[in-house]
Amino acid sequence: MRYKYLNPVIRGFNPDPSVCRVGSDYYLVTSTFEYFPGIPVYHSTDLINWTHIANAVTRPSQLPMAEAEASGGIWAPTIRYNDGIFYITATFSGRGNFIIYAPDPSGEWSDAVWTDMDGIDPSMLFDGGKMYYCANDCGSRSGKYKTEGISLAEMNPETGRVTGEIRRVWEGTGGGWLEAPHIYHIDDWYYLLAAEGGTGENHTAVLARSRDIWGGYEPCPYNPILTNRNDTTKQISCAGHADLIDTPSGDWYMAHLAARPYVSGKTTLGRETFLTPVKWVDGWFIAENNRAHIENESDVEQRIDTHFVCDFKTADWENRWLFVRGRNDDYIKRSNGAMTLVPNAKLTDKHGFPSMAAVRQPDFECTVEIELEFVPHENGDEAGLCVYLSPDNIYSVAKKRKNGMDYIVVTARADDFVNEVYRAEAPEGNLRFKIKSDTKRYEFYYAANGGEYISAGSVPAKFITTDVAERCFTGAVIGAYAQSDTKTTAAAKITRFAVE
Numbered sequence: 001m002r003y004k005y006l007n008p009v010i011r012g013f014n015p016d017p018s019v020c021r022v023g024s025d026y027y028l029v030t031s032t033f034e035y036f037p038g039i040p041v042y043h044s045t046d047l048i049n050w051t052h053i054a055n056a057v058t059r060p061s062q063l064p065m066a067e068a069e070a071s072g073g074i075w076a077p078t079i080r081y082n083d084g085i086f087y088i089t090a091t092f093s094g095r096g097n098f099i100i101y102a103p104d105p106s107g108e109w110s111d112a113v114w115t116d117m118d119g120i121d122p123s124m125l126f127d128g129g130k131m132y133y134c135a136n137d138c139g140s141r142s143g144k145y146k147t148e149g150i151s152l153a154e155m156n157p158e159t160g161r162v163t164g165e166i167r168r169v170w171e172g173t174g175g176g177w178l179e180a181p182h183i184y185h186i187d188d189w190y191y192l193l194a195a196e197g198g199t200g201e202n203h204t205a206v207l208a209r210s211r212d213i214w215g216g217y218e219p220c221p222y223n224p225i226l227t228n229r230n231d232t233t234k235q236i237s238c239a240g241h242a243d244l245i246d247t248p249s250g251d252w253y254m255a256h257l258a259a260r261p262y263v264s265g266k267t268t269l270g271r272e273t274f275l276t277p278v279k280w281v282d283g284w285f286i287a288e289n290n291r292a293h294i295e296n297e298s299d300v301e302q303r304i305d306t307h308f309v310c311d312f313k314t315a316d317w318e319n320r321w322l323f324v325r326g327r328n329d330d331y332i333k334r335s336n337g338a339m340t341l342v343p344n345a346k347l348t349d350k351h352g353f354p355s356m357a358a359v360r361q362p363d364f365e366c367t368v369e370i371e372l373e374f375v376p377h378e379n380g381d382e383a384g385l386c387v388y389l390s391p392d393n394i395y396s397v398a399k400k401r402k403n404g405m406d407y408i409v410v411t412a413r414a415d416d417f418v419n420e421v422y423r424a425e426a427p428e429g430n431l432r433f434k435i436k437s438d439t440k441r442y443e444f445y446y447a448a449n450g451g452e453y454i455s456a457g458s459v460p461a462k463f464i465t466t467d468v469a470e471r472c473f474t475g476a477v478i479g480a481y482a483q484s485d486t487k488t489t490a491a492a493k494i495t496r497f498a499v500e
Helices: none
Strands: 003-006 018-022 025-029 037-042 051-057 075-083 085-092 095-101 120-127 130-136 150-155 160-169 181-188 190-196 204-210 237-246 252-259 272-281 284-287 293-299 308-310 332-335 338-341 356-359 366-374 383-391 393-402 405-414 417-425 432-439 442-447 454-460 478-485 492-499
Touching: 018 237, 025 075, 025 338, 037 075, 037 190, 051 095, 075 181, 095 120, 095 190, 130 181, 160 190, 160 284, 181 237, 190 237, 204 237, 204 284, 237 272, 338 356, 338 478, 356 383, 366 383, 366 478, 393 432, 393 442, 405 454, 417 454, 478 492
Parallel strands: 018 075, 075 120, 120 181
Antiparallel strands: 003 293, 018 025, 025 037, 037 051, 075 085, 085 095, 120 130, 130 150, 150 160, 181 190, 190 204, 237 252, 252 272, 272 284, 308 492, 332 338, 338 492, 356 478, 366 432, 366 492, 383 393, 383 478, 393 405, 405 417, 432 442, 442 454
16 A cells, blocks of 8 residues: 655754665664753664754763754764764864764664864765764865865774775765765775755755776766756745665655745755655666655555653653753753753753753644743843743743743744843742644744643744745744743743643
8 A cells, every 4th residue: 555755754953864774674873962961872674764862962971962053063963873983073163073872773872983084074885894974074174175076985984083095986966065974885886975055955966986996986867866956836945955765665864955936935944854765767766756746655654743752751852852952950840840941051051951842843833832831030030931042042831930920921032132022020939831723923922820822922933934044944843941130040941841
């Protein structure tokens, strides 16, 4: 029986996917940039339905996450398997490339091993008892070349040390922004898959091959083998940054990033993980019709469930929680059926650890609700629920003390523009806050002591899109938060967090 599956197969902010197969099990990782825990690890047995089984970066000792700037941090991980060990390599912006490894992808991963080879978007190929490491050598930035290209070296995966020389093997097709290289050994050929065109609307995947891993690589005559830059349906944009995967039955796919531009041609969700069937033509693999599609055929029935409810009855954090740069347990605590948020750094701060616990916005249409107890102590004390894209792009509904009075306040921040959308005197007692989104707007609500929700206005979604936020590589997350203008003893107690 044939089914239809819908892209994206992993929804919400999940860019730069890389995937590997061990038997009939697939493991996939994506970029997390400044968020902690870093690098989600997803598992599937059919490539269509994915479960978030772990995060690879869970300890401050693994990476210097405190140094991560907005859209900095962890870029473009690659996951591979060899001889009983899983390996992930990625770039840490401003620091270099690293490798972590684990025998069980759902368990603890090692501390970072920093590599001898820089560039961005690194990848690994285990072949013939050796590990080959490739990356975009960034050309003119290193001073060695006038153009960008893909460089390759043999490397010890346990130490990150290069054995032999680093050699440039390909300079792309001329599309610019050559990045995201992966090399595969299939039959008698080495295939080099890369991205060009930048990660926006002109993004593409391009292909080359060689009989020798060191080249020379000849470009595919069907390049770009994947792009939606001329897709007049406007359902998908930015398709590219792909990784090739086969199934035990011999079918081939590319996992890749793309965006759904539903908000005035833009997106609040960022780049998501898509799955596109691959066909072989004259010894080359290309996407069906050279582009990604929202709807595809499969032998597998797809299950889409974005619901999540947390009552904090256990002390363990579910895999989907995200924190900016790290989770400071002195200010974010979880016990006795509640999450307690003590104001620390502010959401607008470029450094430090804001007291926010968030999840990826799972789709354009969703509802997020919290129940909280909060008594402000000082002017500027506030706690509530926010849509967070970057320190400069935040929507929030909160209880806040101003001039000795407590108010319900809705605030929209977009770069240097800040607008107080709604203000009303805060009711006494416990509160519920709700944010409801669709493809055009975010709507805000509050209720007191189990009463009916009261509308607190709405804000156009376009000001929280990744296109408006300058150089933003992430996507919207929605979370509970507490912050203050001064040092305070006030704390917000969150007893329920629900995504519908």
